[in-house]
Amino acid sequence: MRELIRKAGKLLLLIRVPLFRRGLWRGRVAAGIEHKAVLTTREIDLVVDVGANRGQFSLAVRRWQPRAEIVAFEPLSGPADKYERLFAGDSRVRLHRIAIAPAAGRMPMHISGSEDASSLLAIGALQAKHFPGTRATDETMVDAAPLTDFVDAKRIAKSALLKIDVQGFELEVLKACGALLPLFSWIYVEASFVPLYDGQSLVDEVIAHLDRAGFKLAGVFNLQTTAEERLPLQADFLFERREMDTAV
Numbered sequence: 001m002r003e004l005i006r007k008a009g010k011l012l013l014l015i016r017v018p019l020f021r022r023g024l025w026r027g028r029v030a031a032g033i034e035h036k037a038v039l040t041t042r043e044i045d046l047v048v049d050v051g052a053n054r055g056q057f058s059l060a061v062r063r064w065q066p067r068a069e070i071v072a073f074e075p076l077s078g079p080a081d082k083y084e085r086l087f088a089g090d091s092r093v094r095l096h097r098i099a100i101a102p103a104a105g106r107m108p109m110h111i112s113g114s115e116d117a118s119s120l121l122a123i124g125a126l127q128a129k130h131f132p133g134t135r136a137t138d139e140t141m142v143d144a145a146p147l148t149d150f151v152d153a154k155r156i157a158k159s160a161l162l163k164i165d166v167q168g169f170e171l172e173v174l175k176a177c178g179a180l181l182p183l184f185s186w187i188y189v190e191a192s193f194v195p196l197y198d199g200q201s202l203v204d205e206v207i208a209h210l211d212r213a214g215f216k217l218a219g220v221f222n223l224q225t226t227a228e229e230r231l232p233l234q235a236d237f238l239f240e241r242r243e244m245d246t247a248v
Helices: 002-014 018-027 033-039 056-064 077-086 125-130 170-176 178-183 203-212 242-246
Strands: 046-050 069-073 093-096 105-112 136-145 160-164 186-192 215-225 232-241
Touching: 002 018, 002 033, 018 056, 018 077, 033 056, 033 215, 033 232, 046 056, 056 069, 077 093, 160 170, 170 178, 170 186, 170 203, 186 203, 203 215, 203 232, 232 242
Parallel strands: 046 069, 046 160, 069 093, 160 186
Antiparallel strands: 105 136, 186 232, 215 232
């Protein structure tokens, strides 16, 4: 019931904004309005959207950061097709149909009953338990490569945000950024408190990795908990480059 109420409230908000209505009508894409607080409190020139799916986050970027360039990555053909239809004619958006990983090659993608829960890691029992309808239904091979194969350091503006939503593969994506990682001003990553995918790294490991890379935790958003005990499952974490503390 709680989830139905949340979805109904989000739909009412979406239909009020012409851009978001277009997303619903053109590709059945519900813009990620839950990210408004992150996207409206800073000026962003470039967004690298890893795990773009159908364009939910990119659509929110286009609404609240209309001048930002978007470089997106989505390896699954179904969501990628919808993404391209949604942003057809937008010269500031480019989609790469590939997964980001530390090494180039082919990798198995575990397909979920809910496509945005698909992962390069096997879907775990806790994911299926706490998020009904996300059990694995299929498997396919996708292309993967490091971010450095697609984004040149010179393209990363002084106000660049790296968004990562890859269902348990977050730490591997961060490693795949190589020398590009410390160039970003902000990193916005979904991470888990419990292992929802087999072999995934948890929040503390993500925080430790980014701490070593020169980032501090700047905010926690969209916390999801268990239905009854209200124990934390996952959330979106915003990190900021430390040297920005003293920037004028």
